[in-house]
Amino acid sequence: MQSLTSPSPGKVAQAVRQAILAEFRHDSCIASTRATLLVLHYFGHIAYPQAVKVQAFNAKAWAMRDELKGLPIEQWPPGAWSVGIAGRAGSSRPGRWDGHLVAVSGRWLLDPSLDQLARPAKGIWVEAGAFRMPEHWGAGWPEDEAGLVTQHDGSVILYEPLADTSWRQSPNWSAKLPAIKRVTGEAIRLLRAEA
Numbered sequence: 001m002q003s004l005t006s007p008s009p010g011k012v013a014q015a016v017r018q019a020i021l022a023e024f025r026h027d028s029c030i031a032s033t034r035a036t037l038l039v040l041h042y043f044g045h046i047a048y049p050q051a052v053k054v055q056a057f058n059a060k061a062w063a064m065r066d067e068l069k070g071l072p073i074e075q076w077p078p079g080a081w082s083v084g085i086a087g088r089a090g091s092s093r094p095g096r097w098d099g100h101l102v103a104v105s106g107r108w109l110l111d112p113s114l115d116q117l118a119r120p121a122k123g124i125w126v127e128a129g130a131f132r133m134p135e136h137w138g139a140g141w142p143e144d145e146a147g148l149v150t151q152h153d154g155s156v157i158l159y160e161p162l163a164d165t166s167w168r169q170s171p172n173w174s175a176k177l178p179a180i181k182r183v184t185g186e187a188i189r190l191l192r193a194e195a
Contacts, residue, residue, distance in 0.1 A: 005195040006043045009108040009130030012036060012191065016112040017128035019186035023179040024172070031172035031180060032112040033101040038175060038184040039191070040105055047105035051162040052147075054100045054114075055084030058123030059154030081122035087162045097167050102159070107133050109147055109159065117157075124155055131157075 007015070016036045024031045033049050040047040061068065061080040068076055087099040103110040110130045118126050131149045147159035171177065 006045070007191045007194065009105065009110050011194065012039055012043075012187070013110045013112040013128045013130050015039070015187040015190040016183065017115065018190060019183040020112065022186070023183050027113070027116045028172065029101040029113040029116075030097070030167050030170045031177075031183070033103050034173055034175060034180055035183045035187060036103040036110050036112050038180070039187045040103065040110075042184075042188055043191075045105050047103045047110070049167075050102050050104045050109075051087070051099050051164050051167060052102055053085060053087035053160040053162055054102075054111075054117065055082055055158045056114075056117045056119075056124045056126050057082045057156045057158070058119075059156075060123070062154065062156040079123075081119065081124060083117050083119055083122075083124060084158075085117075087160075087164065097170065099162050099164055099167060101167050109133050111159075114157070123153075125151070125153060126155070126157060 013036065016032055016039060020028055020032050020035060037047050037049065057065065058079075058081045061076070061082045064077070064080055068080065073082070085098065085100040100111075100113075103112075108130050112128045114129060115127045118124060131147070133147050149157040149159070151157070167173065172180070174180065
């Protein structure tokens, strides 16, 4: 029996993203999370899906967040920028879901489709990745708690849990979907080639 070296959570998220873009649209968080869970399971990790709201702020917007709260974005000062997925129940268009799905494994939050929020021209550089979350994380994510990721450039990603489980109705959630099988297989091949 061949021994498998377990890849880092960040490598898993990046390999899934590379494979997913050959099969799915850029805003493919449900399929991306399904494939991530399957890849993690292959390497012996326990993980679960978590619906979230997500916002990315450039450094200026984050520094001014208290002053900007409640202010329409058209009135924000030049250079302050934020983008996100609000997760408002009942606001989804047909065939779409207003939320974001990530994988959680231990204290790691894996977001293989975070790059859909990238706005380099606005100072928001984000990519598929994994983030180590606070010590008290574990079996579940407290409903009232946000996960905050500060990046080296001062930009910030804010994750907040959603109780919405309607994403489970998406055809992209099926592990039997041929495209999910192809993505999972390709991500595993990429990760094994790096080991």
